Amino acid sequence: MAQAGQPVWLYRYAYVFQGMRGRDMGTRHGCEIPFAFNVPDAIQPLAQGIPNFAVTPSDRQMADLTSGYWAQFGKTGNPNGGGRPMWEQHNPAVDRLMQFTNSGITAGTDPLKQRLDLWQQVWERSR
DSSP, X not given: OTTXXXXXXXXXXXXXXXXXXXXXXXXXXXXXXXXXXXXXXXXXXXXXTSTTOOOOHHHHHHHHHHHHHHHHHHHHSOOOOTTOOOOOOOOTTSOOEEEEETTEEEEEOOXXXXXXXXXXXXXXXXX
């Protein structure tokens, strides 16, 4: 989309529910959905069997923040506003994205860039 001249905001979602930390290797694909819709309690059926699992205040805070970005993007086409940290528009020439992590939200280089670049090379050679 960026190559087509459309504004793009890139992210890596690595926030793990507090009650699931240490049980998985990280965040699974789609795990940002309960946060994006600000319904962290929707994870409860998937958390069955995890002893003492409960959605924490930190989980709810991340859901408020995430859903704020998503709602603002849906309303305006830009996720920024509402007093949240600035989310820079993606520039393909610069290795920066917004990272949603257990420590909060940061902007920086993609921690998976080398791995993804390798897979991109494999894919391009196989065509």
